[in-house]
Amino acid sequence: MAFKKIGVLTSGGDAPGMNACVKAVFNRATEMGIEVVGIMGGYAGLVNGDIVPLTREMLRGAMTVGGTRLYSSRLPEFKEKEVQLQAVETCKREGIDALICIGGDGTFRGATAMTKHGIPSIGIPGTIDNDITATDYTIGLDTSTNTTLRMIDNLKDTCESHARLNVVEVMGRNCGQIALYAAIASSAVAVAIPEVPFDEEAAIKKIATLRDLGKRGMIVVVSEGVVNPDGSHYAEGLAKRIQAQTGVETKFARFSHVVRGGRPTMRDRATAAHMAVRAVELLAEGKSNVVMCELNGLIRPVDIHFALIADRMYKNKLEEGDLDGFTPEQLEGMKLLCDKRQEEIENLYKVAGHVGFR
Numbered sequence: 001m002a003f004k005k006i007g008v009l010t011s012g013g014d015a016p017g018m019n020a021c022v023k024a025v026f027n028r029a030t031e032m033g034i035e036v037v038g039i040m041g042g043y044a045g046l047v048n049g050d051i052v053p054l055t056r057e058m059l060r061g062a063m064t065v066g067g068t069r070l071y072s073s074r075l076p077e078f079k080e081k082e083v084q085l086q087a088v089e090t091c092k093r094e095g096i097d098a099l100i101c102i103g104g105d106g107t108f109r110g111a112t113a114m115t116k117h118g119i120p121s122i123g124i125p126g127t128i129d130n131d132i133t134a135t136d137y138t139i140g141l142d143t144s145t146n147t148t149l150r151m152i153d154n155l156k157d158t159c160e161s162h163a164r165l166n167v168v169e170v171m172g173r174n175c176g177q178i179a180l181y182a183a184i185a186s187s188a189v190a191v192a193i194p195e196v197p198f199d200e201e202a203a204i205k206k207i208a209t210l211r212d213l214g215k216r217g218m219i220v221v222v223s224e225g226v227v228n229p230d231g232s233h234y235a236e237g238l239a240k241r242i243q244a245q246t247g248v249e250t251k252f253a254r255f256s257h258v259v260r261g262g263r264p265t266m267r268d269r270a271t272a273a274h275m276a277v278r279a280v281e282l283l284a285e286g287k288s289n290v291v292m293c294e295l296n297g298l299i300r301p302v303d304i305h306f307a308l309i310a311d312r313m314y315k316n317k318l319e320e321g322d323l324d325g326f327t328p329e330q331l332e333g334m335k336l337l338c339d340k341r342q343e344e345i346e347n348l349y350k351v352a353g354h355v356g357f358r
């Protein structure tokens with residue numbers, strides 16, 4: 001099928017680099033003679049028919065800015081078939097032949113639903129969390145981690161001046177990558193992530209020892225996904241216990257959404273552009289229902305169903321029948337992916353345990 005018009009949307013939590021991705025979709029598609037419309041506010045815009053033709057003028061400078069000019073939203077109702085069919089109606093009415101959906105795993109579920117309903121769709125991973133098992137990288141991680149790091153660097157200055165420790169809580173949902181990279185790059189004395197049990201006693205002992213050795217400023221990084229048994233955030237309580245048990249004056253900071261905005265780094269812009277260009281080309285070649293993944297430095301399309309099930313496998317969320325229909329080779333491929341992600345986290349965690357010694 002020759003596409004005349006494709007729609008692009010950004011959905012779920014925004015991520016720096018999403019605009020770069022939209023701009024690259026627009027540029028490549030325009031070059032190929034395909035019209036591009038922006039769907040405003042994620043799947044909500046698709047359901048409500050909030051569609052704008054994209055123009056060079058609108059996207060001027062978009063490569064360099066954070067957030068998403070197409071706006072974003074979360075629409076849980078998009079899981080329902082009737083709601084999806086309203087989106088299909090919009091596509092038919094607007095003459096949208098295919099979709100590029102930028103976001104996280106939920107966004108890909110939406111994209112696969114649209115493909116099944118006859119609108120070929122491709123997903124592009126845009127989330128600061130880097131929590132999509134099928135890809136080594138998601139657009140936004142680099143910028144958000146660098147922002148996190150700059151803020152920790154600032155805290156380190158003042159911690160050093162006042163001989164204080166600062167516990168910082170960072171985003172990442174159930175993935176500890178932002179915390180790990182920030183901890184390593186700032187020589188944090190401890191890091192707590194959701195994937196590895198945290199030995200609080202050992203961390204507090206280490207902090208006391210380091211203070212005895214004369215260390216003044218110290219940083220402890222905690223991923224927001226580390227929670228107390230009642231589900232409340234763990235980091236703030238940890239700060240209080242560190243101070244109570246070591247006598248080291250301890251402050252607490254939650255960086256929260258501030259690390260989700262800001263100018264995208266080269267890594268995020270370039271990856272976004274690469275994935276976008278290939279996504280448009282693949283649609284034009286007649287391929288859909290894939291998510292663009294980075295695997296060992298190469299951008300490759302991965303079947304969305306495979307990607308989503310691999311994700312559930314890694315997150316121990318497999319449901320009855322999930323693995324049905326996959327070949328033994330595909331199942332082996334999923335397992336290898338899961339092992340790779342696990343190994344990445346473990347390796348980073350080990351390094352983090354060594355760099356924060358002095």
Ligand code: ADP
Nearest residue numbers: 012013074075078079103104105106107109110
């Ligand atoms: P985030 O993790 O930031 O919430 P996601 O990409 O996971 O972002 O989800 C974004 C949106 O994708 C959701 O708000 C919803 O509109 C859509 N979505 C989530 N799950 C499904 C599903 N099972 N089927 C269709 N659409 C879904």
Ligand code: F6P
Nearest residue numbers: 013127128129171172173224260
């Ligand atoms: O998925 C991106 C993310 O920023 C997570 O790191 C965080 O847990 C969540 O979104 C916050 O969502 P909201 O913007 O709805 O507060």
